[in-house]
Each structure stands twice: as structure tokens, then as C-alpha cells.
Amino acid sequence: MTESGRIGVKAVSTVIAAVIVLTIFLGLASAIYAGIFQLGNESGNLVKREAERAMEAFFQIYWLNETHVVLFNNHSSVPIKLLYWVRVNPDSGSYTVYNLFNSLDPAKYTVKPSGMKIVDIRTEVPTRNRDSVDRVVSERGSILRGGRCPQPAIPTLHAG
Amino acid sequence: MLGGLGESLVPVEGVSIGGKIILYNNGLIPTCFLELRVVDPPYGYSVASCSPVQPRQIDVVSLGATISPGEYVVIARTLHNKIVTFRVVFR
Numbered sequence: 001m002t003e004s005g006r007i008g009v010k011a012v013s014t015v016i017a018a019v020i021v022l023t024i025f026l027g028l029a030s031a032i033y034a035g036i037f038q039l040g041n042e043s044g045n046l047v048k049r050e051a052e053r054a055m056e057a058f059f060q061i062y063w064l065n066e067t068h069v070v071l072f073n074n075h076s077s078v079p080i081k082l083l084y085w086v087r088v089n090p091d092s093g094s095y096t097v098y099n100l101f102n103s104l105d106p107a108k109y110t111v112k113p114s115g116m117k118i119v120d121i122r123t124e125v126p127t128r129n130r131d132s133v134d135r136v137v138s139e140r141g142s143i144l145r146g147g148r149c150p151q152p153a154i155p156t157l158h159a160g
Numbered sequence: 161m162l163g164g165l166g167e168s169l170v171p172v173e174g175v176s177i178g179g180k181i182i183l184y185n186n187g188l189i190p191t192c193f194l195e196l197r198v199v200d201p202p203y204g205y206s207v208a209s210c211s212p213v214q215p216r217q218i219d220v221v222s223l224g225a226t227i228s229p230g231e232y233v234v235i236a237r238t239l240h241n242k243i244v245t246f247r248v249v250f251r
Contacts, residue, residue, distance in 0.1 A: 042166070043190070046166070046188075053186075061237070083216065084172075084184070084218050086172055086173055086182055086218070088173055088175055088182075088251060090177075090229070090251045091178060092177070093175050093176065093177025093178050093180070093226075095173070095180070095182060095220070097173055097182075097218050133173070133251055135172050135173045135182075137170075137172055137184050137218065139216065140186070141168065141170045141184055141186030143170060143172050143173075143184070145170075
């Protein structure tokens with residue numbers, strides 16, 4: 001091979017090596033960028049979820065009678081989905097977790113903003129026990145109390 | 161790092177008998193408590209039986225002994241080494 005031929009081969013192999021190095025570099029850079037983007041996205045989703053969870057604090061659940069509960073979502077701008085109903089018996093130390101998402105109607109325990117529902121809870125949770133303490137867990141992790149109907153802020157005045 | 165971001169165990173309720181705390185995994189990854197310390201009022205330290213709770217699932221962790229009813233402050237360490245402090249009412 002002539003001197004010029006040798007130089008030509010060397011130049012081609014240098015170009016090929018440069019292309020390989022560049023490809024590896026671009027691959028690494030894009031993987032790192034994708035990782036950072038995904039992490040940022042995940043972090044944003046968690047902050048959004050936490051803000052929505054804070055809005056669930058005003059959600060109310062209370063027994064209307066022995067079989068029906070009121071789900072009242074009048075003070076938030078997010079729909080609320082209830083997942084679990086937890087009943088504790090303080091006397092025995094036993095607890096029972098009832099799955100609300102096993103309901104035949106998947107939307108039964110989801111309440112839209114400014115919405116109110118009266119649901120017959122008997123198919124998912126046994127009827128109210130006067131001594132039991134009930135907690136309800138929403139999909140976003142709010143822990144709500146399933147209790148008695150709230151009292152009015154201003155006491156009712158009776159004439160006479 | 162994702163473990164730190166996506167780890168969130170929420171106490172649902174405390175059960176006085178047996179010192180149980182019912183937990184909900186509100187995070188993105190399975191996790192559980194490795195150890196718990198009841199700090200206010202001071203009660204004790206417990207190494208929990210850590211069996212990871214799946215996201216959106218409920219499980220229970222036990223302090224190992226009955227705790228008097230009332231509100232307590234608990235410090236706990238998770239499976240992914242996150243230290244959390246929370247209040248729980250034992251009934």
C-alpha cells in the first residue's frame with residue numbers, strides 16, 4: 001500500500017471511531033436527560049397529588065341512619081374516591097378493613113366536586129355498630145372519619 | 161432517590177390493644193416500617209416485622225405491646241431509610 005493509501009485508511013478509521021464515540025455520547029446524554037425529565041415529572045405529580053389531598057380535608061362522611069351514609073364533597077375542586085372503610089373495636093383490639101372498590105358499581109364511592117351522594121353501604125360494610133370507630137381512606141391517602149351527622153354551628157333556637 | 165420521592169405511609173388508626181398501627185401506602189413503591197419509637201409521651205422502641213405494603217394497600221404494624229389509649233408522637237424509619245414523624249391516636 002502506498003503512503004497516501006495508508007493515510008486514507010487511517011482517516012477513515014478515525015472518522016468511524018469518532019462516529020462510534022459520538023453515538024455512545026449521544027445515547028448516554030439522552031438517557032440522562034430522559035431520567036432527569038422523568039424524575040422531575042414524577043416529583044411534579046407527587047406535589048400535585050399532595051395538593052389535591054389537602055383539598056380532601058373538608059370532605060364529610062356521616063351516617064344518615066343505620067344503613068345509609070352521606071358522602072359530601074362540597075368544599076373541594078377535586079373528585080374524591082374512597083377505597084377502604086376501617087372499623088376498630090377498641091374493646092377487643094380487633095380491626096376490619098372493608099374494600100369499597102370491590103363494589104359492583106365502581107363509581108359508587110367516587111364523589112365529584114360540589115357533589116353529594118347518599119349510598120346504601122350494606123353490601124360493602126356491615127351496619128353501624130354504635131360503639132365502633134370508623135375511619136375511611138381515600139385514594140389520595142386522606143384519613144376521614146365516618147361518624148355522626150355534624151351539628152349546626154349555630155344552635156337552633158326554640159321559641160316558647 | 162425515587163425511593164425517597166415515592167415513599168409515603170399514612171397512619172390510619174391506632175389500636176391500643178397490641179399497640180397496632182393501621183397503615184395505608186400512599187406512595188409509589190412497596191414499603192414498610194423497620195423500626196418505631198414512641199417519643200411523646202415517651203413509651204418505647206420497637207423493631208417492627210417489616211413486610212412491604214404495596215401501593216394503595218392497607219396493612220398493620222405492631223409496637224409489640226399494648227399502649228394506653230391517647231395521642232402519641234411516633235418516629236419511624238422506613239424500608240428505604242426515610243425518617244418520618246407522625247401523630248397517631250390509639251383507641
